[in-house]
Amino acid sequence: MATFALVDCNSFFCACERVFQPKLRTHPVIVLSNNDGCVVSRTKEAKDLGIPMAVPFFKIKDVVRRHGVAVFSSNYGLYADMSHRVMATLTDLAPALEIYSIDEAFLDLTGTKDLWGYARHMARRVLKDTGIPVSIGLGPTKTLAKVANFVAKKVGQDGVFDLTDPAVREKILPLVPCHEVWGVGRGFTKTLANMGIASAWDIAQADPKRLRKAMGVVGERLCLEMQGVSCLSLEDAPAARKSVISSRSFGHPLQDKELVRKSLQEHVGRACEKLRKSGLTAGHLTIFIQSNRFVRTGMPHTHAASHTRVLATQHTPDLAHDADMLFERIWRENIPFLKAGVMLCELKETSLPPANLFDTRDLKSQQRLMTTIDLLTKRYGRRTVSFASTLIKKEAIPTWHMRSNHHSPCYTRRWKDLATVR
DNA sequence: TCTGGGGTCCTAGGACCC
DNA sequence: TCTGGGGTCCTAGGACCC
Incomplete structure (x- = not known):
């Protein structure tokens, strides 16, 4: 076993x-x-x-x-x-x-x-x-x-x-409430409670078919796993990622269109950086901006728009251009926005040869440019070089960037932050 | 004043195919 | 007039994880 x-x-x-x-x-x-x-x-x-x-x-x-x-x-x-x-x-x-x-x-x-x-x-x-x-x-x-x-x-x-010994499980599992079990969140806790299942032991004692009916295959697997029947194996290779997200709350509400646009441009930049790091290209872009979700207005809090590309890319200017076009569609005046972000989907491994007959992009020089920018960012920090579309006045940065008032030194990443031993 | 960011998987239902 | 059986793909939404 x-x-x-x-x-x-x-x-x-x-x-x-x-x-x-x-x-x-x-x-x-x-x-x-x-x-x-x-x-x-x-x-x-x-x-x-x-x-x-x-x-x-x-x-x-x-x-x-x-x-x-x-x-x-x-x-x-x-x-x-x-x-x-x-x-x-x-x-x-x-x-x-x-x-x-x-x-x-x-x-x-x-x-x-x-x-x-x-x-x-x-x-x-x-x-x-x-x-x-x-x-x-x-x-x-x-x-x-x-x-x-x-x-x-x-x-x-x-x-x-x-917990490898069944006798120990019989003693301990009744003391563990359902919601502490991996895979049981708020929703399933309720479902289980309605079935009279309250503890981890109850899950183990239940009929897997019954849990399948109520919770789908997830429930059946959960039940078997709790009985000691292994359904989930160790994953040796990390699965290829399927999406990349970059998003942040602003330090303060923002109604300035240009500032919000630039924050989105910066997210495109960060997301593309992640993409290139993983050797991936994206075929689908979603952007979103959110107002305060804790204030009930009857209006939606999230404004989002997506675009599917003809040619998948990892080139920041390509996606920046798409993002700008989408932004014009979702922007609303007089709403204080608190958060913005982008999501990249339909990720594929990077392939250098043109994707099709009509692909006239000069991928090699695109890649050279991006590699250089990534390198500069890594060596000298963010905003060493930026796209003009993301440039903002220095004074604007504090209102836009998130709060981080209790940050510890970068002990492992910055020479001047290295710990001193006396 | 003030409520994170980044992910995955599953299901149901509709559209469409032969 | 009758109207099967088997399948795929897409989307939205829900549930979960750390």
Whole structure:
């Protein structure tokens, strides 16, 4: 029988900040989403103060001030670099691994002797090599490994919990509520409740056919996985991505047409950069602008438009031109907009030869230009070179760019931010 | 004053084909 | 007058994940 491990970093973003500020080790810490909007990571100490996950920052400012909670804006560069370190250590310990998210990986530990001992060894090694504490869940399926991880965070010894033994499952699963199970969100919790299913154990005891009827194949798979029948295997190669999104909230509401247009142009630039990095071209572009979705006006909050291209591209000016055309269609005066973004779909591998007989583009020189711009951006930072269509006055930038008032130094990316040891 | 950003998968229903 | 069986493709929307 297969054995999966799910390794999950504890309060990952907070843990990354703590690595470089050890004095915060026993201190409550939270990390905010982009634009300093919501809490996306919190330590146990912060949780104990009653700070919920995903709460808007402005609602907890009082608690934060009273208890001197350390607050950070998200520093994704730092978290990505720390994630690589953790994953590199894990790869060393168990070669068959699937990186599931920035702070989680599934490992195939089938055939490992002394499973529990090995998991403890892994957790200690990751902490020693990277400074990041992890929890490890063990189970015969991915879903059970996930549940085991949830339990490990509550009662695990040394951050490890093992659900490979059916007798242990019979004791523990009744204590785990449905909505803690991987794949069960708000909607399915309701569906399950209506069927009299409340705990993880209830899911495991249910008839897979019955769950299929109520929730489709997802429900049937969920049920089998909870019974210990593995339906989800370890994915060795990451799946090719199907879309690229770049979007952001503005720091403040915007009614200035030119500023909104330029923010979209910048998103096109960022999205194309991602495209080129993955060696892909896009055949379909969607742009959108959004007003405040928390204010009920009876009007739609999102204004969007799409365009399918005859020739797929990764060339920024091509898509910038399309975006501008679409923007004229969706722009409305006198609406304060809060967010803008672009989405690229119908992604294909880049192929240098012309796509068809009528393709007269000079792809080689297009590519040379973009490669050069990408290189300059990488070496000297964003806005070293820009398209004229994205240029805006310096004064406008603060109103447009997101808030990020608690950003930590770029310890892993900037020489002048390197930590000093005394 | 203030509420993130980036993704995937599944289903149902309609249009259309032979 | 009768009106099967099998299939594909597309889209919108819902559900979920971190």
